[in-house]
Each structure stands twice: as C-alpha cells, then as structure tokens.
Amino acid sequence: MRVLHASQATTEGVGRYLRALVGDQTARGWDVSVASPPNAELEALCANHGARHHRWDARRGPSLDLWSETRSIGRIARDSVPDVVHLHSSKAGLAGRLALRGALPTVFSPHAWSFLVGGSVARRAARAWERRAARWTDVFLCVGESERTRGAHAGIRGTWRVVPNAVDLDALSPATSEERSQIRGAFDLDGPTVVCVGRLAEQKGQDVLVRAWSAVRRSIPDATLVLVGEGPLRSELEQSDEPGVRLVGDRRDVRDWLVAADVVALPARWEGLSFVALEALACGCSIVATDADGMREVVGDGPDAVGAIVPVGSVSELGAAIIERLEDSGLRSSEAARARARAARFDSAGWGDRVADVLTDAVRDHGSSTRAR
Numbered sequence: 001m002r003v004l005h006a007s008q009a010t011t012e013g014v015g016r017y018l019r020a021l022v023g024d025q026t027a028r029g030w031d032v033s034v035a036s037p038p039n040a041e042l043e044a045l046c047a048n049h050g051a052r053h054h055r056w057d058a059r060r061g062p063s064l065d066l067w068s069e070t071r072s073i074g075r076i077a078r079d080s081v082p083d084v085v086h087l088h089s090s091k092a093g094l095a096g097r098l099a100l101r102g103a104l105p106t107v108f109s110p111h112a113w114s115f116l117v118g119g120s121v122a123r124r125a126a127r128a129w130e131r132r133a134a135r136w137t138d139v140f141l142c143v144g145e146s147e148r149t150r151g152a153h154a155g156i157r158g159t160w161r162v163v164p165n166a167v168d169l170d171a172l173s174p175a176t177s178e179e180r181s182q183i184r185g186a187f188d189l190d191g192p193t194v195v196c197v198g199r200l201a202e203q204k205g206q207d208v209l210v211r212a213w214s215a216v217r218r219s220i221p222d223a224t225l226v227l228v229g230e231g232p233l234r235s236e237l238e239q240s241d242e243p244g245v246r247l248v249g250d251r252r253d254v255r256d257w258l259v260a261a262d263v264v265a266l267p268a269r270w271e272g273l274s275f276v277a278l279e280a281l282a283c284g285c286s287i288v289a290t291d292a293d294g295m296r297e298v299v300g301d302g303p304d305a306v307g308a309i310v311p312v313g314s315v316s317e318l319g320a321a322i323i324e325r326l327e328d329s330g331l332r333s334s335e336a337a338r339a340r341a342r343a344a345r346f347d348s349a350g351w352g353d354r355v356a357d358v359l360t361d362a363v364r365d366h367g368s369s370t371r372a373r
Contacts, residue, residue, distance in 0.1 A: 002031040003359060004080050006073055006096050007088035008058040010039035012199050013275045014089050014111050017143070017165070018042065021086075022051050024352030033080040035073060035092075054080065058091050066095065074099035084359050086141075090114035094129065102136040105366040107359060109141045112203075112293065113150060116270040127154050134158040138362040141355070144273035144294040159365075161358045164297070166348035167278040174284030174340055175259035183256045191222035192326045195261035197254055197276045198268070200231030200247075205267035205290065205313075207233060212267075212319035213242050219323045225265075228257050258283040262332060263325045268292040269312055281306065281343040286332035288321045290314075298346075306339040 003025060007018050018034065022045055025032050032051040036042060037058055046053040054076045058069045073095050077085060084105040087096040093108045100106055115126035130151070134140075140158050142148040143165045152160065175183065184190070194216070198204040206227055213225050225245045227237065237247060251257060254276075258264060264280040266289035273294030280287050281298055287307030289295040299307045308321035325332040 001025075001028075001360065001363070002033075002081060002083045004033045004035065004077060004082035004085045005088065006035040006056065006076070006085065006092040008037060008056075008060060008091035009089050009111075010036050010042050013165075013272070015039070015042065016275055017109075017111065018088060019045050020352070021355065022046060022049055025356065026051050028352075028356065033076075033082065035076045052080070058095065060091065070095040070098045077104065084363050086359060090126075093133070097133045097136040100136065105138050105359075105362045106136060107139045107141050107362050108133075108137045109143065110147060110151065110272060111143060112270050112272040113147070113154070115154060116150075116293075117203075127156075130154065130156050138366055139358055141358050142272070144297050146293040146297060147272050150293055163351065163354040163358065164346060165273045165275055165278060165294075166346050166351040167275070167282045167343060168348045169282055169343060172255055172279055172282035174336070180259055183260045187226075187257070187260055189224060189226075189260055191224060192220050193224050193226065193261050194263045194265050194322055194326070195226045195228065195257050196265045196267065197228040197257065197279075198266075198274075200227065200229050200233040200237060202233065203269055203271075204229075204231075205269050206237060208269075208313055208315055208318060209265055209267040210237055210240050210242050210245060212315045212322070213245060215316070215319035216322050216326070217242075217244055220326050223326060226257065226261075228254065254279065255283060258285055261285060263288055263307075263322055265318070265322060266290065266292075266295065267318055268295075271295065273297060278343070278346050281339045281346065284336045284340045286325055286335040286339070288318065288325065290318070298342075300342060304338060304342070306335045306342055 026049040034046055035054040035056040043053045086107045087093045088109050089111045115123045134156050137158050140160050142162045145162050148160050148162050200206055216223050227247045228251050230250045258280050264285040264287050266277055271292040271294050277298040287299050289299055290312045291309050299305055310317040310321050
C-alpha cells in the first residue's frame, strides 16, 4: 500500500496522530510519504522509519497562498503516486481535495471541524465548503463519535468511519502516593493544585480558565493553577497578573504534571478528541472540561463520570466545578479511581489496525464511490 499523508499542522494533537501513523504504517511494510511544512522532529521520524517527507509550504489559516498550496500538494501527489491520500485537518483538507477532486482515493480527518472557528460568516462558508467537498471525499475518518455527529448535523453527506484517538496505557499510569508526593515536592506544590496542559491558544481556552481563577482563589486562597504549554496567548496570560497562576512552558514530563494535579482542567473552545484528556484519564485524574467535541466521550455522564462537563466559555460554571472538587476530596478521589478503568476504552492496542482498515477499504471502494458521486 502506498499512502500519502498531508498536513499543515505538525505539532500538538495532529502532529502526534501523524507521527503515530508513520510508525504504524511503515511497520506494516507500507510505502509512506508525508507532505507538511518543515518540522525537524517529523522529518527525523520519517527518515528513521523509511518514510519520505515532502516539503509542503502551507500556512495555518486561509490565505492568498491557497492556490499555490493547492498546486503544490497536487504535484506531490503526482510524484509520490499513492494508492490513497489521507488529509489531516482543515488546510490539507481544503487544498488536497481541491487538487485531487476525487482522482485518487481520499480520506479526510477533520481533527476538529473548521466551521467551529471564526465569526458567523467564516463558519457558514466553512460548512458550505465541507458539504461541497464531500463529493471528493471517499471517507470521513473522525477521531471521535461526537466529531462524526457534528459533521452529519452540519449537513455533510458521505461515508463516515470513527476510530477514536487512543492512549498507550503501558506508558501512562496513575502515581503511587509516595511517587506523587515526590513529584509535588520537586515541583514546589504544597497546596490544592489545578493543572491545564495544552498549547496556549484561543482553541484551548486558558484565557477562560484564568478569568475563572479569581473565584477559585476567593474560595481556596492557597490554590495554584499551573499552565503547561507555549503559544500565542502566553503574553496575554502573563499580563493577567492573576495570583496563584504559574506558566511553566513546554514540558516533556507531562505525565508528572498530570499526576501532581488535584484536578485537571480542559477549558477548550473546540476539539476533535483531546489527547491530553486521554492522558489525564490514563493517569487517574479528576477532570473538569468544557463540552467541546470528544470531552463527554472521555469524561462520561452520570454516576460513572470521572469529572464535570461545563458549557464552553462559561467562566462561572468552570470555576464552580473546580471549586467543588478542590473542596471535596472524596468526590475527586472517587472520580480519579474510576478514570483508569474508563481509560481502557481508549487503549492504543489495535488502533493502527483500525485506521489501516479504513484506508484499505477506501482504496477498494473508490471506483464505486466515485460513480455514485
């Protein structure tokens, strides 16, 4: 099988997904090519696994460069001669489908729909595009059931497959009491602690969390909020001057920060299915998350939930849910105890097989789906 992956995003969740596919599919003996902007880590991974990397100079958002980006991805597809093209996230989904127009088996993974972003005009235009581009999409491969549901409700018609994002349960586990105490000591954490991991950006909603923090501190004056990550919101968050907020930048020891937390906060405005949420689940954490796509799949509902789901953007409800858990050790302990068992639903074992089946089926069914369109 010859597969071409195309993605403008090379970091965070999409980058992680892409790197996992390169490793899995080259191990199958597939001929793998990747088109993306320059990224040293991704390029080294491709070289180490025998995959080819094609430089694709694409910008994150819409721009006047779209037509050159489209021509470029078309040339890469012609040069790599793939059996199937897997497009990741909105920019590759736009340029790739404009370039190919159904000429090759095409799988599109939204990794959070483009029509969740921007003002009302931009959202309407993105929905209209996705409905039109469906004719050039053999399979929509979603990272969670809520992502599929949202696309269908937006009027996008096509073949849907869902392979939820996954987590390596062997690599991530809850900490023992002794280990947790050691980690908290090393991080200089000696009071109630909330940790938020993610790119400091509008999507991840750390600005909402910081606005909620004043209410948390009024109820729990010694509480600490730790923001793990870097991004364009850093200067704004630093200028907020909210007491008890620490920005620690990008870290490799994410698991240690998660197990050090009393509560993990995930205040995203939009998602596909958050890898950080899955990591928190695997580490046995009590979670407070917004109702972005995928969060209910991770956190659950009712008596088996491992945390709270609050409306996107609600400062007051986000703060209240955090306060409730910081003040009630029994509640957060019971949620944490259920988290590891729930994580088994997202075990990475078999994940690559399921994605491979989707791509293989797209190649097999391409002729009939093209005639149907």
